[in-house]
Amino acid sequence: MTIDTATLTPRETYAYLSGAVAPRPICFASTIDANGKVNLSPFSFFNVVSGAPPLLAFSPLLSGRDGSAKDTLNNVRAVPEVTINIVNHAIVEQMSLTSTAYPTDVNEFEKAALTQVQSDVVTPPRVGESPVSFECVVDQVLPLGKGPMGGNLIIARVVRIHVRDEYLAADGTLDIRTLDLVGRMGGADYIRAVPESLFEIPKPIRTLGIGVDGLPVHIRNSTILTGNNLGRLGNLEQLPTPEEISNLASNAGVKEALRGSLEQVHRLAQAYLKRGETKLALTILMA
Numbered sequence: 001m002t003i004d005t006a007t008l009t010p011r012e013t014y015a016y017l018s019g020a021v022a023p024r025p026i027c028f029a030s031t032i033d034a035n036g037k038v039n040l041s042p043f044s045f046f047n048v049v050s051g052a053p054p055l056l057a058f059s060p061l062l063s064g065r066d067g068s069a070k071d072t073l074n075n076v077r078a079v080p081e082v083t084i085n086i087v088n089h090a091i092v093e094q095m096s097l098t099s100t101a102y103p104t105d106v107n108e109f110e111k112a113a114l115t116q117v118q119s120d121v122v123t124p125p126r127v128g129e130s131p132v133s134f135e136c137v138v139d140q141v142l143p144l145g146k147g148p149m150g151g152n153l154i155i156a157r158v159v160r161i162h163v164r165d166e167y168l169a170a171d172g173t174l175d176i177r178t179l180d181l182v183g184r185m186g187g188a189d190y191i192r193a194v195p196e197s198l199f200e201i202p203k204p205i206r207t208l209g210i211g212v213d214g215l216p217v218h219i220r221n222s223t224i225l226t227g228n229n230l231g232r233l234g235n236l237e238q239l240p241t242p243e244e245i246s247n248l249a250s251n252a253g254v255k256e257a258l259r260g261s262l263e264q265v266h267r268l269a270q271a272y273l274k275r276g277e278t279k280l281a282l283t284i285l286m287a
Contacts, residue, residue, distance in 0.1 A: 003016070010064065010147065010148050010149035011064055011148075011149065013149075014061075014064070014149050015186065015187075018044070018184075018186045019185070019186030019187070020186075022183065022184065022185045022186060022191075023183025023184060023185055023190075023191045024044040024045070024046065024047075024183055024184045025044070025046055025047065025086070025087075025181070025183060025184075026042050026043070026044050026046065026086075026087040026095065026182065026183070026184055027042065027043045027044070027046035027056070027058040027084050028040070028041075028042050028084065028085035028086070028087050028095055028098075028127060028130065029041055029042070029043060029058065029072050029082050029083070029084055029085075030082065030083040030085065030109075030124040030125055030126060030127065031071070031072050031075035031076055031079065031081070031082050031124050032075060032079050032081075032123055032124050033071070033074065033075045033078055033079065033104070034078040034079065036123075037104070037105060037107070038107050038108075038109060038116070038124065038125060039071045039072060039075055039104075039107075039108060040098050040107075040108035040109050040112070040114070040127070041060075041070065041071065041072045041098055041099065041108065042087065042095050042096070042098060042099050043058045043059065043060055043072070044184035045058060045059040045061070045151065046058035046059075046084075049155070053157055054157065054158040055139070055155055055156065055157055055158070056084055056134060056136060056155075056156050056158060057153055057154065057155045057156070058084070058153075058154055058156075059144070059151040059152060059153050059154065060072050060073045060151075060152055060154070061149050061150065061151055061152075062145065062146075062147070062148060062149060062150045062151075062152070063148060064148045064149050065148065066148065067146070067147050067148045067150065069152070071104055073141070073152050073154070076138045076141060076154055077141060079123060079124075080137060080138035080141075081122040081123055081124055081135075081136065081137055081138060082122070082124055082136050082138060082154070082156050083119055083122060083124045083125065083126040083127075083133055083134065083135050083136065084133070084134045084136055084156065085126055085127040085130035085132075085133045085134075086130055086131055086132040086133070086179075086181065087130070087181070087182055088130075088131050088179055088180045088181050088182060089180045089181075089182050089192050090129065090180065091114070091127070091129050091130065092182045092190060094112040094113065094114055094129075095112070097111060097112045098111065098112050098114075109125070109127075114127050114128070114129055115127065115128030115129060116128070117133075119135045119160070120135060120160050121135050121137075121159050121160050122135045122136065122137065122159070122160075126162060130164075131163070131164050131167045131179050131180075131181075132161070132162065132163050132164075132167070132174070132179075133161075133162040134156075134158045134160070134161055134162075135158070135159050135160035135161075135162075136156035136157055136158050136159065137156065137157050137159060138154060138155070138156050138157075139155045139156065139157050140153075140154075140155040141153070141154050141155075142155070166178070167179050176193075176198075177195045177198065179193070180192065180193065180194065181193045201232075202232075202235055202278075204235050207235070207237050208237060209234050209235040209236060209237060210234060210236055210237065210238060210239065211234045212230045212231065212233070212234040213234075214234065214239070215230065215233055215234060215239075215282075216285075216286065218262070218285075219233065219282075219285050219286075222266050223263070223266075224263055224266035224267055224270060225266055225269070225270060229270055229273050232273055232278055233273070233278065233281065233282050233285075235278070236278060236279060236282060239282070239286065240279065240282060240283040240286055244283055245283055245286050245287050248280075248283045248284065248287050249287040254284065254287065257284075258284075258287055265284065265285065266285065268284060269281040269282070269284045269285045272284065
């Protein structure tokens with residue numbers, strides 16, 4: 001199916017965007033209005049956009065019903081400050097409650113029984129229960145659309161970072177396996193980043209991988225190896241040397257395995273790939 005967005009309503013387009021561009025982190029934004037009234041609202045059009053200067057960006061959409069601006073947008077225009085609080089599983093239901101369209105004079109901290117903690121630099125309070133909170137000053141507000149579901153990009157510069165001690169590793173860094181973060185999917189669905197769902201991929205930042213196109217043809221055309229398998233093999237910096245291949249091929253156990261079909265050899269290599277022994281897997285394939 002191919003869709004021309006000109007044929008869709010804003011809500012229909014939003015459904016495809018929010019369903020496919022996921023999971024998304026959640027910006028739990030605390031702001032105040034010109035009279036000092038506090039607002040707390042979640043937004044999933046959110047991410048980090050710069051390391052130096054440290055910038056976060058999120059986009060409060062205009063109302064899908066009448067195109068009106070949400071309190072958060074009005075507040076940062078009046079008082080250009082925000083605390084962005086990260087949402088983990090321990091507070092996800094309370095966070096969801098604050099997305100209710102309460103009247104402007106209602107304090108969502110109180111509705112959701114969340115703790116207001118005085119910020120160090122900015123005026124809006126931070127969420128005491130949040131694992132990580134960022135105090136920010138708002139650098140820019142960029143209108144992206146005028147009608148219903150139109151975005152408004154808020155670019156916020158981080159001036160203070162608060163991390164609850166229980167989420168720190170021994171060396172003072174964030175322990176991502178204890179954060180228990182949640183992400184926004186489409187519709188009413190969320191996802192939880194539990195340790196069992198995490199996996200590591202060697203980062204090709206300081207190396208120059210040979211690439212999938214650098215692998216022998218019989219490996220590239222394998223009916224067993226997946227695209228992920230080939231991507232992992234292509235991340236190696238060089239092919240095994242003839243000596244390494246010869247040494248492995250002379251091993252009695254490997255020699256026996258190599259007497260099997262090409263499919264069996266590829267399945268054996270795939271098993272080693274799953275165990276993280278990438279170079280060994282490629283050496284088997286080339287033997």
